[in-house]
Amino acid sequence: MPRRPDKLKLNALLYGTGSHVVGWRHPQAAPNGNRDFAHYRRMAQTxxxxxxxxxxxxxxxxxxxxHIDSLRRSARADTFEPLTLLAALAAVTERIGLxxxxxxxxxxPYHIARKFASLDHLSGGRAGxxxxxxxxxxxxxNFGADTHLAHAQRYARADEFREVVAGLWDSWEDDAFIEDKAAGLHFDHEKLHVLNHQGTHFRVRGPLNVARSPQGxxxxxxxxxxxxxxxxxxxxxxxxxxxxxxxxxxRAFYSDVKARLARYGRQPDHLKILPGVMPIVGASEADARDKLRELQALIDPVLGLRLLADNAGDFDLSGYPLDGPLPDLPPSNRSKSRQQGIVDLARRENLTIRQLYERFASAGVVTGTPKTIADRFEEWFETYGADGFNVAFAWAPGGLDDFVELVVPELQRRGLFRTEYEGPTLRDQLGLPRPAFVRRPSTVRGDVTGPVSAEAP
Ligand SMILES: Cc1cc2nc3c(=O)[nH]c(=O)nc-3n(C[C@H](O)[C@H](O)[C@H](O)COP(=O)(O)O)c2cc1C
Structure with a gap:
């Protein structure tokens, strides 16, 4: 097999109690992991x-x-706010991205631009x-609405949001802060740029009150x-x-998305495609499968049925035998295609209701030995199905420990994964260019609050 010139990218998807819906009940899981900083610190350092x-x-x-009866059986009701958590983890790690x-x-947009720029500074260029x-x-x-904005509107807002954030991140040129004690000038006002964004969804003047961050x-x-x-x-x-x-x-997703980049003048390797995967590592294939089986047996049917209902329309299957077939379902007022997909799966593979919800609970799980899991990563990588993986852990910290102690060395031995960090920033690890400062056409210069003079676009 030809070897790709680059290496796998691997992120650790951290969830305090583990990403499997009943990971928290595993004998090696920290059941209070979602609110235990020491536990997160240990995982980050691992x-x-x-x-x-x-x-x-x-x-x-x-x-x-x-639904309180299922929610109380999961560990999905409490979790740290991510930026706050990562700011704390930045202080106890050196190189890993956040x-x-x-x-x-x-x-x-202003809040988001400010918080992520701050995290980038605090961590020495490790924020994403x-x-x-x-x-x-x-x-x-939780935000005064009955439903989300419609899909197209959400994306239109997201697009403009992201443009505003990028513009705010370029409020200051990289060397704007001169901190000249003798002259008494803290920054060079020629290098301050006020965004003055006026769009469909947002009006944001700027500038951002955070200097351009290490990663730009x-x-x-x-x-x-x-x-x-x-x-x-x-x-x-x-x-x-x-x-x-x-x-x-x-592979179809990979080639479709990569092919779209040229239209925007971008190189394919400036977008890394990382599918999610949840490895369960065993001493043998059978051992790994047993570990999964033991975990799945902890799914209370109330929780399992809710998982199905959330995925396939809000129906109540509690009156049906769990080890019997899926009955005909009433029409869903959620996603008809997803409901049909579930019915098709159950019929095609002759699954019982229990097997069906177990299938959902284990989406993304790959069982195997360190060698067979590495084989799978290698095949997906070498045949351009992935540039790497977002790796989730069914329970924590055990699932992460197994991955780092057993699978990572196997990937390193094969030359598929780094043995040392590439540099100080997340862009260094991912092989991504640092965006140059861009002077935006809407930029105006001068007093932030007073009269402004337009700059040439
Ligand atoms: C693997 C994966 C992980 C996601 N993680 C999150 C998440 O943590 N929070 C969230 O609000 N949405 C999450 N989403 C939802 C997406 O951001 C997106 O809003 C959703 O997939 C709908 O967009 P789409 O119709 O383009 O797929 C995730 C989606 C995928 C496929």
Missing amino acids: AERGKLDALFIADVVATQGS IATATTTYNA WNLVTSVVPDEAA HPVLVQAGSSEAGRELAARCAEVIFTAQHRLEDA
Whole structure:
């Protein structure tokens, strides 16, 4: 097999109690992991010992679910706010990247530009922003809305949001702060640029009250895979987090997204495609499968049925035998195509209700030995299904420990993964260029609040 010139990119997707819905019940899991900083610190340092590219914190701005009988059986009701958590982890790590999720639907661009620029400074250039537009219905209710904006509107807002943020990150040229004690001047006002953005969704004057950050712009990560999501990624994302379970689908996604970059004057390797994966490592294949089986057995049916209902329309299957077939379902008022997909899967593979929800709970799980998991990573990488992976851990910290102690050395031995960090910044690890300062056409110069003189575009 021809060897690619680059190396795998690997992020650790950290969730305190683990990413499997009942990971928190695993004998080696920290059940209070979502609110235990010492536990997060240990995980961050383990991931850094493994030379992983970044810590990745997914997020929704609500409890994950509002059906109390299932919510109380999951560990999805409490979690740290990602930027706050990563700011604390920045102080106890040296090199690993720090990627936080933040939604464009329930934030203002100035806040986001400021917080991520601050994290980039605090961490010496290790910040990344996972831009999401929000999908979980419960989030809307926390922000005075009954439902999210429609999909197209969310993306239109996201696009303008991202432009404003980028413009704010270029409020100051890199060498604007001269700090000249003798002259009594802290910055060179010629190198201050006021954005004065007036758009469809936002009016933002600027400038940002944070200097241009070590990476110029924190790394932009994106996780949408619809047509609009792919276009947004092609236009501006530097990492895309995607859910792909079959190599042929991953390769199709990979080539589709990479092919879109040329239209925006971008090089294909300036966008890293990282599918999610949740490895469960065993001493043998059977051992790894047993570990998964033991975990799945901890799923209370109340939780399992809710997982199904959330994915396939809000129906109640509690009256049906769990080890019997899926009954015919009433029409869904959520996504008809997703409901049909689930019915098709159940019929095609003759799955019981229990097997069906177990399938959802284990989406992304790959069981195997360090060798077979490395084989899979290698095949996906070498055949251009992925540039690397966002690696989740079914339970924590055990799943992460196994990955770093057993799988990473195997990948390193094969020359597929680094043995030392490439430099101080997340862009260094990912092989991404540092964006040069861009003087925007809308920029005006002069007093921030007083009269302004227009600059030549
Ligand atoms: C692998 C993956 C991870 C995601 N993680 C988050 C997340 O942490 N928070 C969030 O609000 N949305 C998350 N999303 C949702 C996406 O950001 C996006 O809003 C959603 O997929 C709808 O966009 P699409 O229609 O373009 O796919 C994730 C999506 C994918 C595929």
